[in-house]
Amino acid sequence: MATPVEFVDKQWSEWQEANPPSTFNHIDTEELKTTLIRDLTYASGMDVKEYTLYQKWCEVKERYPTQIVNTLWGDEVQMINPEQKEIVDRVKSNFWMPTEPDDYDKLRPVMELYNGDLAETWNAIRTFSSTMKNNSNIGRNLFYTVKDDVTKKYLGVICISSDFLDLTPRDNAIGWSRDVKTQQGMINHTAIGSTIVPLQPLGFNYMGGKLLALMCLSDTVQRDWKAKYKDVLVGVTTTSLYGNTKSGGLSQYDGLEHWNKMGFSSGSVAFEPKRSTSKMVYEWIKENHTRKYFEWWEAKNGQGLPLKRDHKNRSLNFAYSKLGIPKELIRTEHQRGIYFSPLYNNTNEFLRKEIGESSLIKSFDTSEECLSNIWKTKYAKGRISMLKKKKNVSTESLFYDDLIFLSWEETKAKYLPQVGR
Secondary structure, three states: OOOHHHHHHHHHHHHHHHOOHHHOOOOOHHHHHHHHHHHHHHHHOOOHHHHHHHHHHHHHHHHOOEEEEEEOOEEEEEEOOHHHHHHHHHHHOOEOOOOOHHHHHHOOEEEEEEOOOOOHHHHHHHHHHOOOOOOOOOOOEEEEEEEEOOOOOEEEEEEEEEOOOOOHHHHHHHOOOHHHHHHOOHHHHEEEEEEEEEOOOHHHHHOHHHHHHHHOOOHHHHHHHHHHHOOOOOEEEEEOOOHHHOHHHOOOOOOOOOOEEEEEOOOOEEOOOOHHHHHHHHHHHHHHOHHHHHHHHHOEOOOOOEOOOOHHHHHHHHHHHHHOOOHHHOEEOOOOEEEEEEOEOOHHHHHOOOOOHHHOOEOOOOOHHHHHHHHHHHHHHHHHHHHHHOOOOOOOOOOHHHHHOOOHHHHHHHHHHHOOO
């Protein structure tokens, strides 16, 4: 049987044969450095809220390009891909919208798993229902839409992904050694709620984010994780958007049943270049540091999964170092809150490899019905009652598809106060 090194070296030889250097795109080093500095200088001049919205605006412009079309009524800006417009319009018309404030009590939330590649329907909901950038993750991913089983209307979207390798407060609480966590593969028994996005007005009126966070712990997620990846799921991580920078230091996960606050991340948030510039970086590494490109982007492990995680950040940080990009343009000090939900009373012992799967003891009822009832009684009921008294019940859907046609200045003026909603 081939060793892991021999397994990767065999892939490397085959990949080199299929991808000779003559097929690589040439990227001029000085041009790339100039472009990176320009992008990062612009991004690093923003505070975290403005930068979050700027990333969203760039994402929409790149994913949903437009063109000027001459019509009988004059020039008109239209989406280039008519299929994208059809999907966006269909999604937008299928949001759950209450007719009475207490309609939340009739909801029967269910999760629908998208198999295979990321579905455009999920992608459209995620892109336009949150001001946070829609980042795709390499590795394990379970993509869900959450619907009301009665009306079949959308309530939100969830993505359960490969967990972060290093979160010191969580790892300390578990008592995780790096060897057990990574080399012995126990990180594969936890996951992260990388997308937890409720639609509006469910989010504002009824604390819909808490509903979706609870659904991340459901039997459905645990069953799908085991079926697809052959590992029992014993805990779920997530991080807040703002950590201790948000007024009051609170997020939707604070005080949420079954979720424990671990502390704050010790790292900082990296500024990112435009997507077109990032693609230049990847091509530059492919041409100038081909083996690293192969290991980060092409090589697979014995299970057919990517050999290296976080290939995008690896590539960018490597290029910054080689090109001498100033450190002050790369990162901003911005901690995020870390939250962890152990699904078993002895999750930590299992993750430390002190017990086996047969010894696990469930912590709580993870049926969708039980989790949604917790949300209804503990969070939604009190929230809508308070909003009714204040006459502040929202009827806005807050679907950000108009960003397709707005300039950056127009976007900032209209949506900056809503970042994080």
